[in-house]
Amino acid sequence: MFTQTVINRIATPFAISGFILSILTHTATAATTLDNNDNVRGFIQTNSSSFRYRNDLVPNAPMxxxxxxxxxFNAQQGDTVRISVKPEEGSTLSPILVLSSSQTGNQVAYNDKTNLLVYQVPISGEYKLLVLGDNNTRGRYxxxxSGITPGVIVNNPSNQPSSSNQTPDKRKQLLRDDFGxxxxxxxxxxxxxLVVVSFPESDQTYTYCANPNRFLEAGQYTYDMSTETLKPGRPGTQTAANQTTDPRQEKLEDxxxxxxxxxxxxxxxxxxVISYPxxxxxxxxxxxxxxxxxxGEYTYNASTQSLEPVKQPEACTVQVGGVCIVR
Structure with a gap:
């Protein structure tokens, strides 16, 4: 059943977690919680709060x-979330829709072409939506x-009290300081x-992207807390510490x-593809x-300790009496 909710404006300082989106005005409205199949009325005015965002449709676009x-709103992994904005009659509003993850602060979806945003949720948690007025347009909407799993409640950064001196992202700092x-x-x-690093923690996985450097080339990596290293591969493909490791696989990797x-x-x-006799x-x-x-196909040569390419048979170009003649 559709419900109609009116936005209440609360004059209170509010700081957005993360490093993508931030309120610029000295006062801000409290974020309104959205639920499945809600219709919520909003009103962007001249004195509405200002937010920073990036146009993801343009490469290297500035803030x-x-x-x-x-x-x-809270959503579960696998949910396909549909968000639509309908300006009211007489409104000049041309909406921009910006979606970010509360866990990482990263902007994850953007649309300024249509009034619809569709996003498939990769990680369960809380997400933040900004409805912005493009080119200083204003009005009611x-x-x-729709599309979120009912009853999902996830503990995330924005469920905690906000403060002006929030703790920096330790995972991001670790990637910068320890791995350059x-x-x-x-x-x-x-x-x-890019270098794509996953941090499996508890029942969630945090993912970061970075430019390659001379130590880490582009690819998927998982942070291993026990060794404090980045191991090639996605979460779940790493060998557990208490399992016997495969010496052949280790040799191929190392x-x-x-x-x-x-x-x-x-x-x-x-x-x-490596054959290992x-x-x-x-x-x-x-x-x-x-x-x-x-x-390609390779064979491990134990005597030379090298991977030797397997020569593929040449294609048969002529057959004489059932006998293949290669030219």
């Missing part, structure tokens, strides 16, 4: 400022939310050329810089290509 109002990474403010849609997969996929044409058996491994080993 901008616009007046608007803030909302928040109704914001609607320049962390981006938010992860773009395409991350193939000596050849390969990110070995847990299992070989059905199609392996885009992967490095040992003790009368042959072990097969698949890994992501790197700049030294392009995709």
């Amino acid at each position: 901008e400022t616009a007046a608007g109002e803030e909302y928040r 109704t914001v609607s939310l 990474l320049r962390v981006l403010e938010n992860c773009p849609a395409a991350t193939g050329s 000596e050849y810089g390969l990110n070995v997969l847990d299992t070989c996929p059905p199609a392996t044409s885009s992967f490095v 040992e003790g009368g058996q042959s072990y097969r491994y698949c890994a992501d290509p790197n700049r030294v080993f392009p995709a």
